[in-house]
Amino acid sequence: MTEIPEHLRKRAEEARAKAAAAKAEDAAPAAEADAPASEAESKIPAHLLERAKAARSKAAGGDAAAAGGSEVTPAAGGGTAVAPAAPPVAAGPGGHTQRLLTVVKSGSIQDVKAAPQDKVHVWPHLLSVEFVAALACLAFVFIFSIFVNAPLLELADINKTPNPSKAPWYFLGLQELLALFHPMVAGVLLPGIGLGGLMIAPYIDKNPSAKPEDRKFAVALFTIFLMSCAVLTMIGSFFRGPGQLFVFPWTAGLFFEL
Numbered sequence: 001m002t003e004i005p006e007h008l009r010k011r012a013e014e015a016r017a018k019a020a021a022a023k024a025e026d027a028a029p030a031a032e033a034d035a036p037a038s039e040a041e042s043k044i045p046a047h048l049l050e051r052a053k054a055a056r057s058k059a060a061g062g063d064a065a066a067a068g069g070s071e072v073t074p075a076a077g078g079g080t081a082v083a084p085a086a087p088p089v090a091a092g093p094g095g096h097t098q099r100l101l102t103v104v105k106s107g108s109i110q111d112v113k114a115a116p117q118d119k120v121h122v123w124p125h126l127l128s129v130e131f132v133a134a135l136a137c138l139a140f141v142f143i144f145s146i147f148v149n150a151p152l153l154e155l156a157d158i159n160k161t162p163n164p165s166k167a168p169w170y171f172l173g174l175q176e177l178l179a180l181f182h183p184m185v186a187g188v189l190l191p192g193i194g195l196g197g198l199m200i201a202p203y204i205d206k207n208p209s210a211k212p213e214d215r216k217f218a219v220a221l222f223t224i225f226l227m228s229c230a231v232l233t234m235i236g237s238f239f240r241g242p243g244q245l246f247v248f249p250w251t252a253g254l255f256f257e258l
Contacts, residue, residue, distance in 0.1 A: 026055045118210065151257065163242045164255055172236030173229050179236075179244050194225055 025048065044052075120126065167175045177186035198221070205217040212219055237256045241247035247255070 026052065153257070164240060164244055166236065166240070166256065169233060169237060173232035176232040176236040176240070179240070194228075197221060198225060 166172060174187065174191070177190060180186065181190070201218055201221050205215065207215055207218075209215060238249045238254060239246055241252050241255045
């Protein structure tokens, strides 16, 4: 079904309203033609009477033209003369002679704006924010180092090895894996599987949404990776004592230094 544009529909309604008003005006004098002349003159204005007469004469001329193709008028000498009838003019409601060529869909003539996208350019929007954040972190660390000294230990002694000898906190998860598995498995295979899973995650989960509730697979994968690293780091920090044995910190004490 073809959709009619709004402006054409309004124009057609106005034309129909004008045609109905014209018919009402023409019908009113015809209905009161049988009434006395004095009563008609008292109720109907003069311009409406003139319009009614013109309409009746026009209608009579149209009927004569339709019947015989010519109009008969009285001649001056008492006879009749036949006058050629004017060619009919195609007119629409209200006397309009415009003709509708085609109906255009409203969507093709309206301006359609592009849907807004929740995306910004990396430069300068993202990089400018990251640069300001990096400057803020640098200023915080610089001011913090003025008031708090770094917890440095004494010089290393080759004749005395600390027991337990622990790696820095960011390597304690890897050291915990070395205490549980073979070095090839703990140092190469398991970290490689974890990093490889994070790298191929965008190719498996291709959901373009940025909402966490729509990215369940990506959120679950990163949560497993993050929690695994956190648990191994906490075990290596607080639950490993002399000889890398498993101890409880509330009974054996803490064997961890910052």
